[in-house]
Amino acid sequence: MKILITGSAGFIGSALSLRLLERGDTVIGVDNLNDYYDVRLKEARLARTLDHPNYTDVRLDIEDGAGLTEVFRTHRPERVVNLAAQAGVRYSLENPMAYVSTNLVGFANILECCRHHGVEHLVYASSSSVYGANTEMPFSVHDNVDHPLSLYAASKKANELMAHTYSHLYRLPTTGLRFFTVYGPWGRPDMALFKFTRAILAGEPIQVFNYGQHRRDFTYVDDIVEGVIRVLDRVPAGNPDWSGAKPDPASSRAPYRVYNIGNNQPVELMEYIAVLEQCLGRKAEMELLPLQPGDVPDTFADVTDLVRDTGYKPDTPVAVGVARFVAWYQDFYTQEARAH
Known part of the structure; x- marks a missing residue:
């Protein structure tokens, strides 16, 4: 298939591009390489795909509607994965307009391009942050999510509404x-x-917010990528049982679906830190701080629908995932230090 991925120099986008190329797909990668964080890391991620014969590198901001239209017209992607977004809850407290530009205007451009160029399926990144003030655990896609606690969360909820339209x-x-x-x-x-x-x-x-009382459904990147691919391959149809009298937020009569993609096993932040200390062979000095504005204390994904529809459940244990991260980090930054 010919697949367009936005945010192709990003954490998930880069890993997804590699996996799709490995299985024989053609990938058009769109990224603006902005400086929200170290551009050298983005370039190093991109370097893994740039030489692949089936990879096309496009440097573009999704806020550029005319530029994006040209990319769709030229490359005619069959499917699209939108991962380009202004990320981060905390940064949304300081710079809300960045989220309006990328996550709302940019996403509207993606929808318009998909609509006008016969795209078979658009898969897009939402976020567990849409659950906001919800406290019923685990978080279910069938729950109402109308109380976001940050503009980042609100922008992701807005994406779901725009997509449904x-x-x-x-x-x-x-x-x-x-x-x-x-x-x-x-x-x-x-x-x-x-x-x-x-x-x-x-x-x-290290700064440990909420005095370390957080619980997070940490999900390993390879599990995420596997889930994205399984969902991408499964074009949604309308739900014939959907009822306007009792509207289910996760589906519709329209060809629309929303899934949680999480490890389904929340881990206490202190346990996560303990695993990291073990992998690094060092103890952390902790500065315990109150809950940050915009943050939620706990996240826990109900992945029943994802398992039912795709047969896939993320399952990499935190001890394994953190060890792999530490090995990569030490290797990458040792080489980086040598290079400079």
């Missing part, structure tokens, strides 16, 4: 994936695992 009006099949705390090699430097590793190795204290 296009599925309804233009019969564009769309699937939203609510990712739960993705981690692993080549990860994002603004995520806890990366920050903790860097600080512990430098002998600096």
